[in-house]
Amino acid sequence: MAEATLPRFVLRHATRRPHDPAIREKEKGIWQEWTWKEYLDHVRWIALGLVHLGFERGDKLAIISDNRPAVYWGMLAAQAAGGVALGVYQDAIAKEVQYVIDHSDAKFVIAEDQEQVDKLLDLKAGLPKVRKIIFDDPKGMRHYQDPILISLAELEQAGQRLDGERPGLFEGLVSQGRSEEAALICYTSGTTGVPKGAMISHFNLIKAIEGIQQLEHYRPTDQALAYLPPAWIGDTFWSLATAVIVGFTVNCPERPETVLANLREIGPQLFLAAPRIWENLVSLVQVKIEDASFLKRRIYRWLMPVGEEVARLRMEKQPVPLRLRVLNALGEFFVFGPLRDHLGLRRVRFAYTGGAPLGPEVFLFFRAIGINLKQVYGQTEITGVSFVQRDGDIKLGTVGRPFPNTEVRLTEAGEVVCKSPSVFLGYYKNPEATAEVLQDGWLFSGDAAMFDPDGHLIVIDRAKDVTSLADGTKFAPQYIENKLKFSPYIKEAVAIGQDRSHVAAMINIDMENVGKWAERRQISYTTYTDLAQKAEVYDLIGREVERVNRDLPEPTRIRKYVLLHKELDPDDEEVTRTRKVRRKFVAQKYANIIEALYTDAGVVPVSSVITYQDGRQATIQTELAIRTVGEMREPVTA
Numbered sequence: 274m275a276e277a278t279l280p281r282f283v284l285r286h287a288t289r290r291p292h293d294p295a296i297r298e299k300e301k302g303i304w305q306e307w308t309w310k311e312y313l314d315h316v317r318w319i320a321l322g323l324v325h326l327g328f329e330r331g332d333k334l335a336i337i338s339d340n341r342p343a344v345y346w347g348m349l350a351a352q353a354a355g356g357v358a359l360g361v362y363q364d365a366i367a368k369e370v371q372y373v374i375d376h377s378d379a380k381f382v383i384a385e386d387q388e389q390v391d392k393l394l395d396l397k398a399g400l401p402k403v404r405k406i407i408f409d410d411p412k413g414m415r416h417y418q419d420p421i422l423i424s425l426a427e428l429e430q431a432g433q434r435l436d437g438e439r440p441g442l443f444e445g446l447v448s449q450g451r452s453e454e455a456a457l458i459c460y461t462s463g464t465t466g467v468p469k470g471a472m473i474s475h476f477n478l479i480k481a482i483e484g485i486q487q488l489e490h491y492r493p494t495d496q497a498l499a500y501l502p503p504a505w506i507g508d509t510f511w512s513l514a515t516a517v518i519v520g521f522t523v524n525c526p527e528r529p530e531t532v533l534a535n536l537r538e539i540g541p542q543l544f545l546a547a548p549r550i551w552e553n554l555v556s557l558v559q560v561k562i563e564d565a566s567f568l569k570r571r572i573y574r575w576l577m578p579v580g581e582e583v584a585r586l587r588m589e590k591q592p593v594p595l596r597l598r599v600l601n602a603l604g605e606f607f608v609f610g611p612l613r614d615h616l617g618l619r620r621v622r623f624a625y626t627g628g629a630p631l632g633p634e635v636f637l638f639f640r641a642i643g644i645n646l647k648q649v650y651g652q653t654e655i656t657g658v659s660f661v662q663r664d665g666d667i668k669l670g671t672v673g674r675p676f677p678n679t680e681v682r683l684t685e686a687g688e689v690v691c692k693s694p695s696v697f698l699g700y701y702k703n704p705e706a707t708a709e710v711l712q713d714g715w716l717f718s719g720d721a722a723m724f725d726p727d728g729h730l731i732v733i734d735r736a737k738d739v740t741s742l743a744d745g746t747k748f749a750p751q752y753i754e755n756k757l758k759f760s761p762y763i764k765e766a767v768a769i770g771q772d773r774s775h776v777a778a779m780i781n782i783d784m785e786n787v788g789k790w791a792e793r794r795q796i797s798y799t800t801y802t803d804l805a806q807k808a809e810v811y812d813l814i815g816r817e818v819e820r821v822n823r824d825l826p827e828p829t830r831i832r833k834y835v836l837l838h839k840e841l842d843p844d845d846e847e848v849t850r851t852r853k854v855r856r857k858f859v860a861q862k863y864a865n866i867i868e869a870l871y872t873d874a875g876v877v878p879v880s881s882v883i884t885y886q887d888g889r890q891a892t893i894q895t896e897l898a899i900r901t902v903g904e905m906r907e908p909v910t911a
Contacts, residue, residue, distance in 0.1 A: 278450040278475040280316065280353040282517045287313035290520065293493070296342050299527035299535055307342060309520070315342070315429065317443045319350035322432030323381060324446070326405055326423075330355030333458070335374045337361040337393075338385035340499040340525045343409045343425055345513050347383045348503075352456050352475070353447050359458040359470070360504030362850040364843070367392060369468075371399045373460050377470055377701065378402055383425070386410040394419060452476040458701055459506045459653050462849035470701035471653045473506075478514040480694035481656040484676030486519070488661060489623055495521040495542040496620075500532045505851060507627060510657040511545055536617035544624045548631040548755070549852050551646075554616060555635050556761035560786050563793075576604035580641030588640070588667045609642040618644050625649045627658065628851055630732055632755035633669045640667070648672045650732060654716055655679075656695040660730055671729035681730070688736050689718040721749075738856060740771040748776060748829040750856075756824065760817040761786045765841050767854055768831070769867055775832040777870040779863060780814060781840050787813070802881070802895055805836040811900050818902050831902055833870045837863075838879055838895050869899050 286295065291310035298305050307315070323334065334351035336358065338344050348358035361373050363385065370392060374382060382403055384390045390408050393400070397419075408414060409425045436443065452475045460468040499512035516523045521543070526535040536544075546554075562573050579600040586593050593601070613619045624639070627649040639646040650660035650672035659681075662673030675681045679693040696716045699707035710717045721736040733739055734749035741747050750768035757766040757778065765781035782805050790813065791798060798804040814836060822830040841847040841854065847862065848854050860867065869877035876896040 276450075277452050277479055278352060278447070278454075279456060279478065279514060279517050280349050280447045280450065282520075283309070283313050283316055283349060284444075284447065286517070286520045290493070293520070294522045295516075295520075296345065296523045296525070298342050298525040299531070299538075302527075304524075304538075312342075312346070315346040316349045316353060317436060318429040318432035319343075319346055319425070320353040320432065320446065321435040321443055322428035322430075323350060323354055323356075324442075325431045325435050326381065326428070328354050328356060328381060330449070332356040332381070333377050333379040334358050334381050334383065335361055335377060335379035336383045336503065337363055337365075337370065337389050338383065338409065338503065339363055339529060340501075340503060340508070340512070341385060341409060342525060343383065343385075344503045345499075345516075345523070347407075348457070348509070348513055349517070352450065353443065355446060355449060355454075357455045357458055357472075359460070360502070360509070362502055362504045363389065365850060366844050367396055371396045372467060373470075374400055375402065377458055377460075380404050381407065383407045383409065387413040390414065390417070390422065394421075397421065450475070452479065455698055457509060459509065460504065461653050462851045462853050469703055469706055471506075472698040472701050473653075473656055474698055477656045477695045477697060478510075479518065480678060481510065481658060481676075482515050482518050484678045484693070484695065485515075485658060485661060487677050488663060491515065491519045491521060491543065491623075493520040495519070495622075496539055497521060497523050497543045498532070498536055498539055498541050499523045499525050500529070500535075501545065501547070502850065505628075506653045506657040507545055507547070511543065533617065537615070538617070540617055540620040542620055542622045544618060544621050546624075546626060547628045547851065548626055548635070548758075551626050551631055551635050551639065552758050555638050555759070556783060556786055558612065558616075558638075559761040560789060564789075572607055576600065576608045577641065580604050580609055580643075581637050584637060584640035585669075588669060605643065612642050613644060621645065623647070625661075627651070629853065630672075630751060630755055632759045634756070634759040636669060650730065652716070652718055652720075654697045654710060654718075655691055655693055656697065659691055659693055659695060662729075666727075668725070668727070668729050671725060671731050674728055674730065683722065683724070684717075686736065687721045687723060687733075689720045689722045689730070689732070691716045691718065742770050742776070742828065743772050743774055744828070746828040753778070753821065753825065753829070753831070754854075756821045757817065760814075760820075762790065762813060763817060765848070765852075765854075767841075767856070767859055769860070769870070770829075773871055775871075776829055777867075778818065778831050778834045779859075779866060779870075780818075780834055780836050782810065782814065782836060784840070801840065802838040805838060806895070806898060808898075811836060811898060815900060815902060815904070822902065833899060833901050835866055835870060835877070835897050835899050837866075838881055838897055866897065874899055 286309040292308050294306050295309040295312035296307050336344055336347050351358040359377050393406050405423055406421050407423055407425055407428050411424055455472040456475045457473045458470040460470050501508040512523050524539050526532045583593055583597050583601045624644050624646045647662040649658045651658040659679045660672045660675050681691050692715050719736055721733045721739045723731050734751040739749050753768040754766040757763050762783055764783040767779045770776040784801050796809055818831050818834055843850050847859055866877050876898055878896050880892050880894050
């Protein structure tokens with residue numbers, strides 16, 4: 274296996290299974306399909322096209338795009354030519370795009386469409402190392418004349434010509450590849466500063482997938498949906514590496530907005546989602562139940578607790594009484610099966626959540642309706658995944674046990690430390706940061722955790738985020754936030770309290786769900802800010818906070834909360850592209866609100882900037898209400 278690389282797996286599938294489907298994309302309402310032979314042809318032509326443009330071994334190819342076949346062909350093409358691929362978040366603001374592309378020394382960039390090309394052309398002066406921008410979708414670009422641009426179709430044509438002139442060149446390039454060479458640079462989310470580029474080798478990827486394959490048995494006939502950002506290790510782990518090693522079919526959605534509809538069409542056997550997506554699915558179900566007929570609501574509310582109790586007993590390896598088995602069978606017929614079908618998860622064998630802890634209520638919901646949801650755990654620096662819950666050994670609140678090829682221990686401070694063949698090569702151009710997390714082959718994760726009596730790992734929070742109240746009471750903000758986000762009416766939450774007298778929370782309402790709730794009650798509103806500051810909405814969220822408090826130890830219960838006037842936004846650097854809160858930045862930006870949560874103030878003034886369609890901006894002043902938990906001002910029926 275020493276010489277194994279991802280392009281070699283593509284060659285193998287194209288030789289052994291040339292006519293089996295490798296990748297699909299829905300375009301203009303029709304699913305387009307490429308076989309493994311066709312998949313290899315595109316990788317070959319793009320690789321040789323890059324070589325024609327001057328791509329050399331060790332060069333970097335950056336890709337900024339939604340999930341499209343060209344993304345994965347481009348990554349493999351760069352690797353086949355002896356280079357390294359890296360993804361850039363497609364919704365990243367200009368300075369983030371510039372930093373990643375320039376820091377990585379990328380000489381070539383594949384951009385999905387006109388929007389991304391325009392972004393790169395505006396940054397051209399700040400990207401002196403970029404030689405060519407290769408665009409996939411030519412729509413709207415007929416009159417673009419900049420010599421730095423070349424279409425993907427033109428690039429592939431150049432690759433075809435070179436293939437005809439020098440037959441065997443592609444195979445020769447692939448044969449020179451070595452498993453220990455970097456295959457990807459995956460930039461971290463940058464919660465504490467600028468993103469770092471984690472260098473991940475072919476060997477790392479292959480060993481990580483060998484580790485999970487010893488526990489989860491994927492099949493070449495399986496289907497997966499590629500909809501997560503290609504810049505995130507979670508997508509490249511499954512949609513790129515696992516797909517080409519196992520040989521299953523990857524499906525790319527028509528547009529980001531059609532993911533749920535495409536999910537129902539595909540009915541994949543493998544499905545990975547970040548916690549926010551699982552939370553959104555629960556919210557979707559809860560809102561639809563509220564809009565359903567009286568009879569359907571009664572049946573759901575009767576049988577859903579049965580499913581949760583059965584799921585809990587099975588996870589605790591306790592016998593399920595006959596009465597519950599009968600009721601659960603009724604639930605399967607009337608509620609659980611239809612729900613799985615509606616969500617597009619009726620054929621799922623393996624469903625995963627990762628990237629951050631998932632609230633136990635959300636996790637239990639999906640186990641209750643018969644979805645084999647499992648928590649996985651890892652970091653970009655260990656190739657994405659190193660822990661997974663085993664079938665028949667699922668426990669709420671844990672991330673399971675490590676892969677068979679992974680060693681793990683906890684430091685005296687409770688930090689998770691791992692050794693594995695999947696541990697990355699280091700951070701690109703950052704030896705100091707590498708030395709901090711990589712010591713004698715051991716990866717220091719920065720996560721605080723503990724083992725339960727059965728050897729399951731319980732991740733508490735980022736070690737730096739676990740904090741104490743003024744009286745010394747320890748609490749984990751992320752744990753409280755996850756419980757809050759189980760509510761369909763809460764989109765984001767930030768729990769605070771370090772060195773303070775009590776825990777408080779800043780909350781983002783879910784505009785869509787709270788808006789529907791308000792409309793049903795004939796509560797008029799105009800903007801997000803207007804809706805969030807309604808007394809009725811404060812009471813609605815107050816009920817949700819009280820629900821969370823019932824499950825928290827008394828000293829760590831939320832005493833006060835405020836509904837923010839705007840959503841936390843990656844473009845404002847308040848959260849990362851993977852929706853992780855940048856706590857230090859948020860604490861500084863909202864310092865006046867945080868201070869008000871610890872005074873007797875009933876309101877706190879804030880200013881916000883609104884942008885009109887014509888580009889004009891205006892600053893508006895707003896007063897946010899500070900509410901004590903349990904303080905109700907309006908009768909409300911949630």
